[in-house]
Amino acid sequence: MAYKLLILGAxxxxxxxxxxxxxQLLTMREQLFLIDCGEGCQQQLRRNRAKMSRIHxxxxxxxxxxxxxxLIGLISSFHLQRRTKTLHVYGPPALENIIQVQLKAxxxxxxxxxxxxxxxxxxxxxxxxxxxxxVYSIPLVHGIASTGFKFVEKPSLRKLxxxxxxxxxxxxxxxxxxxxGQDWVSSQGETIPNTALTQDPIPxxxxxxxxxxxxxxxxxxxxxxxxxxxxxxxxxKRERSLAEITKHSTAGDAAQIAAQANVxxxxxxxxSSRYKTRDVHLREAREYFPEVIAGTENxxxxxxxxxxxxxxx
Amino acid sequence: MAYKLLILGAxxxxxxxxxxxxxQLLTMREQLFLIDCGEGCQQQLRRNRAKMSRIHxxxxxxxxxxxxxxLIGLISSFHLQRRTKTLHVYGPPALENIIQVQLKAxxxxxxxxxxxxxxxxxxxxxxxxxxxxxVYSIPLVHGIASTGFKFVEKPSLRKLxxxxxxxxxxxxxxxxxxxxGQDWVSSQGETIPNTALTQDPIPxxxxxxxxxxxxxxxxxxxxxxxxxxxxxxxxxKRERSLAEITKHSTAGDAAQIAAQANVxxxxxxxxSSRYKTRDVHLREAREYFPEVIAGTENxxxxxxxxxxxxxxx
Numbered sequence: 001m002a003y004k005l006l007i008l009g010a011x012x013x014x015x016x017x018x019x020x021x022x023x024q025l026l027t028m029r030e031q032l033f034l035i036d037c038g039e040g041c042q043q044q045l046r047r048n049r050a051k052m053s054r055i056h057x058x059x060x061x062x063x064x065x066x067x068x069x070x071l072i073g074l075i076s077s078f079h080l081q082r083r084t085k086t087l088h089v090y091g092p093p094a095l096e097n098i099i100q101v102q103l104k105a106x107x108x109x110x111x112x113x114x115x116x117x118x119x120x121x122x123x124x125x126x127x128x129x130x131x132x133x134x135v136y137s138i139p140l141v142h143g144i145a146s147t148g149f150k151f152v153e154k155p156s157l158r159k160l161x162x163x164x165x166x167x168x169x170x171x172x173x174x175x176x177x178x179x180x181g182q183d184w185v186s187s188q189g190e191t192i193p194n195t196a197l198t199q200d201p202i203p204x205x206x207x208x209x210x211x212x213x214x215x216x217x218x219x220x221x222x223x224x225x226x227x228x229x230x231x232x233x234x235x236x237k238r239e240r241s242l243a244e245i246t247k248h249s250t251a252g253d254a255a256q257i258a259a260q261a262n263v264x265x266x267x268x269x270x271x272s273s274r275y276k277t278r279d280v281h282l283r284e285a286r287e288y289f290p291e292v293i294a295g296t297e298n299x300x301x302x303x304x305x306x307x308x309x310x311x312x313x
Numbered sequence: 314m315a316y317k318l319l320i321l322g323a324x325x326x327x328x329x330x331x332x333x334x335x336x337q338l339l340t341m342r343e344q345l346f347l348i349d350c351g352e353g354c355q356q357q358l359r360r361n362r363a364k365m366s367r368i369h370x371x372x373x374x375x376x377x378x379x380x381x382x383x384l385i386g387l388i389s390s391f392h393l394q395r396r397t398k399t400l401h402v403y404g405p406p407a408l409e410n411i412i413q414v415q416l417k418a419x420x421x422x423x424x425x426x427x428x429x430x431x432x433x434x435x436x437x438x439x440x441x442x443x444x445x446x447x448v449y450s451i452p453l454v455h456g457i458a459s460t461g462f463k464f465v466e467k468p469s470l471r472k473l474x475x476x477x478x479x480x481x482x483x484x485x486x487x488x489x490x491x492x493x494g495q496d497w498v499s500s501q502g503e504t505i506p507n508t509a510l511t512q513d514p515i516p517x518x519x520x521x522x523x524x525x526x527x528x529x530x531x532x533x534x535x536x537x538x539x540x541x542x543x544x545x546x547x548x549x550k551r552e553r554s555l556a557e558i559t560k561h562s563t564a565g566d567a568a569q570i571a572a573q574a575n576v577x578x579x580x581x582x583x584x585s586s587r588y589k590t591r592d593v594h595l596r597e598a599r600e601y602f603p604e605v606i607a608g609t610e611n612x613x614x615x616x617x618x619x620x621x622x623x624x625x626x
Binding site: 013014015016017039040042043046047063064065066069070072073076077080092094095097098101102104105106107143144 | 326327328329330352353355356359360376377378379382383385386389390393405407408410411414415417418419420456457
């Protein structure tokens with residue numbers, strides 16, 4: 001199935017009068033996943049008419065403010081909207097206390113359960129085993145503990161080979177088991193292998209988000225083959241030394257990871273405010289990898305098996 | 314001297330796609346005072362081209378998020394801009410820890426000293442004895458500890474009565490003491506009283522900010538006679554019972570305080586999102602007090618001795 005990624009903020013460090021810090025809204029298998037939550041994220045969600053009440057999972061990569069200062073406002077707004085459904089927040093362990101001290105100071109007892117799931121940046125972890133989507137955290141290399149996230153659709157049901165199913169006379173009630181991959185036993189006791197009755201399902205789509213990180217090939221196995229890879233690209237190569245000092249990446253770094261991981265398309269972001277356009281980032285990335293999109297505020301990227309295209313909302 | 318008040322946010326509870334929660338920037342005697350700091354405040358400052366580096370004092374009324382969730386982002390941005398001058402933050406005691414846990418989580422050692430000044434909501438306190446402006450905190454009545462703030466210009470120097478000064482032959486070097494209110498002794502030993510040589514200075518201007526509060530006449534002595542009074546007006550009288558439950562005020566409440574405190578002009582704000590216009594607030598307030606301005610985002614109110622007028626920036 002298709003998914004879409006809405007870029008809510010693509011600036012690094014501080015918001016400007018028109019730009020927002022890192023936040024993205026992923027809609028995959030009809031579920032909404034919020035990834036990072038910079039200041040003003042909730043306003044960006046409203047401007048893009050996102051269904052805020054359908055956000056049940058928020059993933060925070062690390063505790064630099066440009067990736068989470070909007071979280072407490074969103075948590076608070078959910079409360080004021082009298083939300084009742086559980087909100088799952090995934091992030092570094094210290095985030096839980098940051099949320100709690102602020103709720104306590106305002107004497108707020110949330111109208112809904114908030115379940116906090118601490119991440120750790122030592123190894124890849126399977127942090128959400130959802131009904132329709134699996135989510136993994138991915139260790140990154142930055143000044144403080146930082147993780148990326150990978151979202152993978154659960155495998156679809158196998159497709160029935162309608163001709164074969166009818167030929168063998170498989171009852172309607174047995175067809176679900178075929179879709180789940182089981183073999184079929186006829187009323188005469190004959191076992192027909194599943195592959196004779198079904199076809200492989202559509203392969204799952206995936207998205208990987210590599211938040212603040214220096215260039216690190218260690219990330220490649222975890223993001224290998226994803227359909228869309230976001231990789232931070234704070235700098236261009238003229239600021240290579242600055243990238244090293246601050247443990248950030250250049251656009252060329254991001255593209256080299258994309259190339260080695262054999263992804264379909266790369267999306268850039270987390271630009272330093274020193275750059276007025278994304279032209280140099282795009283040019284430098286394309287030296288290593290052809291399919292590059294410059295992520296910008298309110299850009300929505302649609303991903304399916306046939307194409308990946310971006311629409312400015 | 315004239316002062317100006319820029320409304321950065323006038324919404325209550327949560328920002329909307331076009332509105333911001335409480336923040337105001339007061340420019341008095343060439344000093345910038347930031348009053349409350351809702352989420353997105355720093356973007357509003359940038360949009361209004363405020364000289365952020367000249368903000369040295371921030372006053373937080375209370376710890377409901379719509380009054381301070383933008384503070385940590387602003388503190389962080391000052392650091393990223395390599396600020397060196399001391400920032401003074403005034404607010405409820407628990408605010409200090411809220412700031413510190415977030416700085417600690419990002420391993421940030423600020424580039425500038427941050428001096429935290431805890432407020433308390435039991436009595437009026439003189440919290441800033443500045444060179445040009447005095448600031449007082451004012452207890453309010455709300456669900457959690459909440460204070461207003463009053464900003465008063467320091468008295469100007471007395472005005473020399475040029476005719477009299479020349480008649481008595483007061484030396485240039487003695488004139489400063491006259492302006493400070495001292496009597497003058499001539500070279501013949503005769504004492505001339507100050508009032509014979511000077512006139513009263515221009516009276517100091519003042520601004521009072523009454524943040525979240527229910528109707529409370531206890532506030533009147535502290536705001537009596539101010540030139541401009543901001544008083545929250547979350548509701549209109551149709552929501553009177555809701556105002557009582559949530560310990561907020563109606564526009565009529567705000568105007569009754571303004572009338573009893575004999576202020577020059579009242580500015581309204583902190584509107585519930587249920588109201589689409591400010592018409593009913595203005596009409597209800599004017600039943601009690603004639604000079605009312607509806608505070609809205611990016612409205613700048615200019616106050617001098619002759620007039621008070623508002624300009625949409």
